[in-house]
Amino acid sequence: MRKLLFAVAFAALAVLSLAPAAGLAQTPNIGVPGDDNLGIYFIDTENTGWANHNIAAGVLTVSLVATGLTDMTGLSGWECRMDFPAALFPAVTLLGDGPINFANAPDYVVGLNSPFPHSNAIVLASINLFITSQDPTFLYLNVKPLPSIPDAMAYASGADFNILFPFNWSSGDEAVPVFGINTGPLDPPIATDEATWGSLKSLYR
Numbered sequence: 001m002r003k004l005l006f007a008v009a010f011a012a013l014a015v016l017s018l019a020p021a022a023g024l025a026q027t028p029n030i031g032v033p034g035d036d037n038l039g040i041y042f043i044d045t046e047n048t049g050w051a052n053h054n055i056a057a058g059v060l061t062v063s064l065v066a067t068g069l070t071d072m073t074g075l076s077g078w079e080c081r082m083d084f085p086a087a088l089f090p091a092v093t094l095l096g097d098g099p100i101n102f103a104n105a106p107d108y109v110v111g112l113n114s115p116f117p118h119s120n121a122i123v124l125a126s127i128n129l130f131i132t133s134q135d136p137t138f139l140y141l142n143v144k145p146l147p148s149i150p151d152a153m154a155y156a157s158g159a160d161f162n163i164l165f166p167f168n169w170s171s172g173d174e175a176v177p178v179f180g181i182n183t184g185p186l187d188p189p190i191a192t193d194e195a196t197w198g199s200l201k202s203l204y205r
Helices: 004-015 194-202
Strands: 037-041 056-068 074-081 092-094 108-117 123-131 138-139 152-158 164-169 179-181
Touching: 037 179, 074 164, 108 123
Parallel strands: 037 164
Antiparallel strands: 037 056, 056 123, 074 108, 074 152, 092 123, 138 179, 152 164
């Protein structure tokens, strides 16, 4: 089962007509707190990624971002579950070259016509959230049912979609939120500095 879902998705993608790219986001300034991480970030006007954001009301746009990929050939597909509160009315736009989700939201098994090149931070999706309350809200990423790698989110190598790697949570653990809305003052951006990353994690303890 390890490679079955990705293999089926990419086999289907191969016989489909090429879809236009949804757009490639500029690489955000997000340090790498660890290898093969998947997280959600608010990317500000300075192109810096933050792990939380304060907003009274309106549309909040956040990004699903893969950081610190250990596979130097890039990323040709990915899978996870983004099960956000229904009250946020999440609207997800997949990014990359002709992205197709072969699952049903909130589950994602995404294939691309051509892979993302390797980068310190790859924006996989843009997510609009409709904020109507100032109540603190936390966002989590989860493993989808019947994952390609047991108990893990995953991405496929840029060179070969049959080669899979598990994603780690940017927060350090599945039970820890990867993003906070109206959860307090903005933290320093995610950084490679170990002390800074530790201070961010401490907010969720």
